[in-house]
Amino acid sequence: MRIFEKLNNHVLKGLVAGLGVVAAGVAAMPLASLAEPAHGLAIYGEPALPQGFAHLPYANPDAPQGGTIRMAEPGGFDSLKPWVLKGNAAWGVGVHVTESLMMRSIDEPFTLYGLLAETVEVAPDRTWVEFVLRPEARFSDGSPVTVEDVIWSYETLGTQGHPRYHSAWSKVARIEPAGARGIRLTFTEPDRELPLLMGLRPILKKAQWEGQDFAESGLEPPIGSGAYVIDQVDPGRAISFRRNPDYWGRDLPLMAGVNNFDVIRYDYFGDANAMFEAFKAGEVTVWRELSAQNWATEYDFPLVARGEVVTSEIPNERPSGIVGLALNTRNPIFADWRVRQAMIEMFNFRFINQTLNGGADPRITSYFSNSVLGMDHGPATGPVAALLEPHAASLPPGALEGYSLPEGDARAMDRAAIRRSMALMAEAGWTIQDGQLRDDQGQPFAFEILLNQNGTAMRSGSEVRQIVNIYVEALRPLGITPRVTLTDAAQYVERTNNYQFDMTWYERGLSLSPGNEQRLYWGRDGVTTPGSRNWMGMDSPAAEAMIDAMVASETAEAFTAAVQALDRVLTAGRYVIPVSFSPVSRLAHAADLTYPDNIPIYGDWPGFLPEVWWQETN
Known part of the structure; x- marks a missing residue:
């Protein structure tokens, strides 16, 4: 449906x-406000699932429990603390070991249901939220989850944790106990999304971390309240999680058909080729294929022929997000929008997509494309135009008038794009002198493209390098020869956290419920503050105004208009050279691994694999 x-x-x-x-x-x-404590909270209206629901609509409550699932990750890890900036944390710790007061349903754009919290109540104007803990909530060591643990977690993450926690915390005026099991957060200003954001903070055990420098990375296994505990750790190479037989929440309706595996294991590999070879050998039991070309041509190996591995396509209806090459405007050569447009013009997507992907997947046309939140590429009208017009003087060209990416050419050399790019560069003060693009002082147009040799969540390292190699060749007629630098995962994280790059591969998944986190992605604080997701260094008052309008919206209509307006500012800003996206997830997996028939609207998204999958038993 x-x-x-x-x-x-x-x-x-x-x-x-x-x-x-x-x-x-x-x-x-x-927007409806809750007049009394409730089991869930939605940003608009009421939660779809009523009090006393039996299970999440995309979970199978009859799924058998047991077995092991093994997945592959690129690179390595040197930390078990995903809540701080330092270190490269192992995947899965924040997913399987710790919990939050509330849990997201991935079948609704933004609805949370009580997990550690039994109830939630918000002020009519959403200036405060109050959570009441379940009395049975326990950490894996058997100790109760207390109000003190919650308050300590919020304060510590908000002040010493990763920068992604800081922005929302800055809007909290105070946090305090409310009765024996209650916690009330009062906000500095009304914010319709903050109560939900506060419901998603991980809750840590205060006694474990007291007296330590929480901001430091480390390999001490954290004590959480989640369904799994860390079982075995081989730093940099593998981590496994074992289901806790004494998990306090196993009988909650939220957990019916969830957390079905006894063991979840992640093995780390040097690159995507090694990961895929391990999958073909049966050492890994699930593989996300990121290439449509490979999906069509590479799945005839023996395990498939014997029926031991099967393929599945999981549809989704979420935004495309943005994937491609980000231009760091902190570097003066990329500060001019005309230069950024020239860089986009020279990226011949049509040729690249056909050469590497058989042309199978469509291009990302805007940050929220593939959804109702995506911009209309013609002139802005109605509420969208009304939001943007006060900022007309500072908007990038095309935000109001309409903007679309160039179509590209079927041939490797797009001569029309070269002519357009040369004209744009000349307007910006760059001309070809002695075969090299230079400014009027004779300085060459030189920059570095930084890449993670291990690949990323959405692209293998080899595919990214192929894309970049074609792009580098395409830039030569303009008198530009970028330097391409490959680093390992740890170096890549360190450099991108500190914005030490000119151009790099960029991936940001976006949801149907964008909100305050957009400031972390595109806000001006990220221009100088390390660890934000504003890798492009954009400083746009218009973007921040659209985010303000989004989080202040009282109707779904106003919200959608604000997101569409933000999408225009971002896309016309020309900060990223977009590539393709897939409207389905392509998963190859062991034949005895399966998933529910009812696919959530977010599809293959955090909360789906491995959470609601299971292993069939004979």
Whole structure:
């Protein structure tokens, strides 16, 4: 069933669950506030699942439990603390070991249900939120999860944790106990999303970390309240998680059909080729194929022929996000939008996509493309135009008038793009002198492309290098020869955290419920503060105003207009050279691993694999 049909059904039931009401042509409803403690919280209307629901709609409560799932990760790790900036943390610790007060449903754009918290209550104007802990909530060592643990976790993450926690914490005026099991957070200003963000903070055990420098990385296994504990750690090479038989929450409706494996293991490999070879040998039991070309040509190996490995395509209806080469505007050569547009013009997507991918996947056309939140590429109209027009003087060209990426050429050399690029560069003060692009002082147009040799979550290292190699060749007629630098995962994290690059591969998944986290992605604080996701160094008052409008929206219609306006500012800003995206996840997996029939609207997204998968037993 399509997302719009799902959400329309929710409307018909009086349960507006986010953004789809606009797409379905249903009149937007005002934000409802909770008048009393409730089991869940939605950013618009009420949660789709009522009090006393039996299980999440995308979980199979009859799934058998047991078995092992083995997955592959690129690179390595040197830390078990994913909540701090330092170190390269192992994947899975923050997913399987720790929990938050509330849990997201990936079948609704932004709805949370009580996990460690039994109830949640918000002020009518959302200036405060109050959570009440479940009395049975326990850490894996058997000790209770207390109000003191919660308050310490929030304060510590907000002041010593990764910068991604700081922005929201800066809006908290105070946090205090509210009765024996309650915690109340009061905000410095009304913010409709903050109560939900506060419900998603990981809760750590205060006694474990007291007296330590929390901001330091480390390999001490954290004590959490989640369904799994860390079982074995081989630093840099492997980590496994074992299901806790005494897990306090195993009988919650939220957990029916969730956390079915006894063991979840992640093995680390030097690159994607090694990962895939391990999968073909049966050492890894799930593989996400990122290349449509490989999906069509590489799945005839013996395990597939014998029926021991099968292939599945998991659809989704979330935004495309942004994937491609980010230009760091902290470097003066990329500060001019005309230069950035020239860099985009020279990236012949049509040729690259056909050469490397058989042309199978569509291009990302904007940050929120593939969703109701994506911009219209023509002139801005209606509420979107009204939001943007006060910032007209500072907007990048195309934000109001309309902007689309160049189509590219089927041939390697796109002569029309070269002519457009040379004209743009000349306008910006760069001309070809003695075969090299230089400014009027004779300084060459030189920059470095930084790459992670291990690849990324969405692209293998070899595919990224192939894309970059074609791009480097395409730049030669402009008199540009970039330097390409490959680093290991640790060096890559260190350099990108500190913005020590000119151009690099950039990936940002975006959801159907964007909010305050957008400031971490695109806000001006990230221009200088290490560890933000604003790798491009953008400083746009218009973008920040659109984020303000988004989080202050009282209706789904106003929210959608604000996101579409933000999408225009980002896309017309020309900060990233986008590549393709896939509207499906391509998963090859052991034949005895399976997943529920009811696919959530987010598809293969955190909370789906391995959480609701299971292993069939004979």
